[in-house]
Amino acid sequence: MPILRSSLVLDTGIASAVLACALLLGRQDSGEGYPPLGASGLLLTLAVHLLLCWRRRYPDEVAAGILALWTVYIALGHWPVVNSLAAQLALYTVASTRPLRTAVAVGAALGGIWLYAGIAAPEGSVAAAAALGIVVPTVLVRFGHSARESERRGVRLAELAEQLQRERDAEALRAVAEEQARIARELHDVIAHHISVISVQSGLADYVFDTDPGTARKALGTIADTSSEALEEMRRMLTLLRAGDDAPESYAPMPTLGGLADMATRMHAGGVPVELIVEGRPRALPPGVELCAYRVVQEALTNVLKHARPAAAVVRVRYEPRRLLVSVTDDGPGRDPARVGSRTGHGLIGMHERAKLYGGAVTTGPGPEGGFRVRLTLPASSLAGGQAPAGDREERGRP
Numbered sequence: 001m002p003i004l005r006s007s008l009v010l011d012t013g014i015a016s017a018v019l020a021c022a023l024l025l026g027r028q029d030s031g032e033g034y035p036p037l038g039a040s041g042l043l044l045t046l047a048v049h050l051l052l053c054w055r056r057r058y059p060d061e062v063a064a065g066i067l068a069l070w071t072v073y074i075a076l077g078h079w080p081v082v083n084s085l086a087a088q089l090a091l092y093t094v095a096s097t098r099p100l101r102t103a104v105a106v107g108a109a110l111g112g113i114w115l116y117a118g119i120a121a122p123e124g125s126v127a128a129a130a131a132l133g134i135v136v137p138t139v140l141v142r143f144g145h146s147a148r149e150s151e152r153r154g155v156r157l158a159e160l161a162e163q164l165q166r167e168r169d170a171e172a173l174r175a176v177a178e179e180q181a182r183i184a185r186e187l188h189d190v191i192a193h194h195i196s197v198i199s200v201q202s203g204l205a206d207y208v209f210d211t212d213p214g215t216a217r218k219a220l221g222t223i224a225d226t227s228s229e230a231l232e233e234m235r236r237m238l239t240l241l242r243a244g245d246d247a248p249e250s251y252a253p254m255p256t257l258g259g260l261a262d263m264a265t266r267m268h269a270g271g272v273p274v275e276l277i278v279e280g281r282p283r284a285l286p287p288g289v290e291l292c293a294y295r296v297v298q299e300a301l302t303n304v305l306k307h308a309r310p311a312a313a314v315v316r317v318r319y320e321p322r323r324l325l326v327s328v329t330d331d332g333p334g335r336d337p338a339r340v341g342s343r344t345g346h347g348l349i350g351m352h353e354r355a356k357l358y359g360g361a362v363t364t365g366p367g368p369e370g371g372f373r374v375r376l377t378l379p380a381s382s383l384a385g386g387q388a389p390a391g392d393r394e395e396r397g398r399p
Helices: 002-026 039-052 059-075 081-097 100-120 126-208 213-240 257-269 287-307 347-357
Strands: 274-279 313-319 323-330 361-366 372-379 395-397
Touching: 002 039, 002 081, 039 059, 039 081, 059 081, 059 100, 081 100, 081 126, 100 126, 126 213, 126 347, 257 274, 257 287, 257 313, 287 313, 287 323, 287 347, 287 372, 347 361, 347 372
Parallel strands: 274 313
Antiparallel strands: 274 395, 313 323, 323 372, 361 372
16 A cells, blocks of 8 residues: 555655646747637546546556547647647556557557547648657657566566575575584484493492492592583584484594694695694593584685695684684685585584584684685583693694
8 A cells, every 4th residue: 555655645746746737838939820729628638637647557458548648638729739748658658657559559549649639630730640659659659668577577577586586595505404413413422322332331330339439439429520521412412413314424533623723634635735724722522522623624625625725724723712613724816605515505503503502602704814724613511621741831733
């Protein structure tokens, strides 16, 4: 309703402007022997332009009514030019909103009325009227039909763009679901590791319970810590698990940050030199956290290999008191983050999902000295309490 109301207001304004032009023309001397605009001519002119207010709501009916009133106006001996602009506007509206055959029929009617006006004119030229009756309707029909086709193409393009956006959204959701299922499978293995530790430690505690209470107490402490970690990983896995996932399980050990050196070596063999930098005092991380950091580095280096060669990369792992920072920076050409992806084309989605799972965040963008950088931040709450020897404070290497 608001759209219809606004179109009526606009068309009323246009009709008023055209009426003003018609009234000014009616006061002029046509030079062809027509009398000044009288009462009948004024009433017909007002009726013609009143119909014009509804031209976009009822284009066919308005055009028919205006042409009929215009014919009566001419038959009463008035100057045809006064109401010709309204008739032409009605024809253009039909041509821009209705099929071509309807526009041609209205155009032919308008041309016939022009010819009739030329014949009925006291001092008019039939040839000029015939020329106007052919040229003016033809031009109006042509431009009106072109406007209609352009609008229809615009609507089709808008529909295609909307459909494409829906498909992109569906693909993004599917990629998130696949990545979450993959993470859930890996967390399943992490939990299985925790349960195995609990099983071994509980057996040890039972075995030495009477003979070595200290060892038994230490084993029970390990069970308590490990079970707490297992429950936390279980909570994460249940938030991601998807039904119907029948992909085969991998029985390979879960990768850790200790495997980054081997990853750097493999990347170097693939044509991307990688420098690994470890800063701060390394800490023992829960298996899920190490897996998260490892996968983000793996995804980032894969993107360098696929999208930025020839390029070198720097992997920086920094242990801070309250957080873990992992960054991968390459010196290749800058890239649009939306184009960075793994096999599915949604590698960034996987990075963000993993980081979000552990309360962290991933940022991507141009590096400080060019190239591209992926930066992972994990909060201290995700870190375990173990400490490495002081001599392992910093490690650098280039395969």
